[in-house]
Amino acid sequence: MNSDMLIRITRYYRALNRLRAIGLEKVFAHNLADAAGVSAAVVRKDFSLLEIHGQKRGGYEITELIERLSVILGKGEAQDTVIIGCGRIGKALMHYSGFEPDGIRVVAGFDTDPVVYADASNPVPVYPMSRLDEVIAALGVKVAIITVPESAAADTAEKLFDAGIRGILNFSPITLKPHPAAPGENPVVIHNINIALELEQIFYELQFPMVRK
């Protein structure tokens, strides 16, 4: 399975949970295709590779599909994460309702500013950065979201790796590079979301429609 297929499967999985939530029992390949932004033929091919078979004309049983995909996606595992840097974006993510349908929980935040970590209105505990190692170890968390200012991003990533974090979603405009893996260890996973860069590309693609893929 390659990354593109993985992205599609997580999209099918999300769509299926939403369809189930509104009371549906059956789904057709073209419904999932619409939800994932691909063609129905791609959905059928993915399912056939995964040896998932629908009923002729009847589509797929949603509950059964969710069970099958959740095994493939390794659901049931804790999907806990922490937020490093509790400014406006960090706080918005602490309150973000879009994580829930995917079983992702923000369990703690970290900040250098005592005003931030002593704020009683935080929806999850926020700790001083000095307690990073201890709290990460106690919570057993492996994935962190970085929402610190640009100047602190690289340093923050190092501290997170030292504390045992294995996956980072980075919102700072610095592109964090994969950390060299220790012998016998898997490399850490880093996804960078550069909001300004995304916008800039939109402006550029509007100006020069020909450069689009």
Add this chain to the structure above:
Amino acid sequence: MNSDMLIRITRYYRALNRLRAIGLEKVFAHNLADAAGVSAAVVRKDFSLLEIHGQKRGGYEITELIERLSVILGKGEAQDTVIIGCGRIGKALMHYSGFEPDGIRVVAGFDTDPVVYADASNPVPVYPMSRLDEVIAALGVKVAIITVPESAAADTAEKLFDAGIRGILNFSPITLKPHPAAPGENPVVIHNINIALELEQIFYELQFPMVRK
């Protein structure tokens, strides 16, 4: 020029502006390579394709490079955007300092909630959704950021297209699909940032390191 090269060039451009801001005058291919997360050979190849030549051993003049790249990137054009949905994430983006170095300005927000659009603490004017067409036309804005709840996203996108918006950065978990272009028109540009999906993929890649590209 393909999209990957475009992404690299916007990254070089950002890095160059930052280097100039801290007083540097010259830059080497490997500096830009570090900033863009590619190898120095890729930087040299990109510049050679763009017919930008450095001095032997001396690297590139930062000011000259910025000028060249800004022509390629079509800078100088207004890069104004509006935010649709001024909840926590929308508000965080209104205050986001990371847009400034790229010349991107958030010039207005829109919301359905009078409590939100009447709030005097908003850093830019926030208008009721009912005034969308009128305000977008008056501001001449072509790009919008969607931070509305999932259930409102598809409908919001339609309203934006009708109001003349040509590019959308979508933060809602719904994958917005490209709008069919009218005859003779360029299709609209849509970038989807699905925060939960990004996190989910990180969890998945950590669990199954083999599926990574």
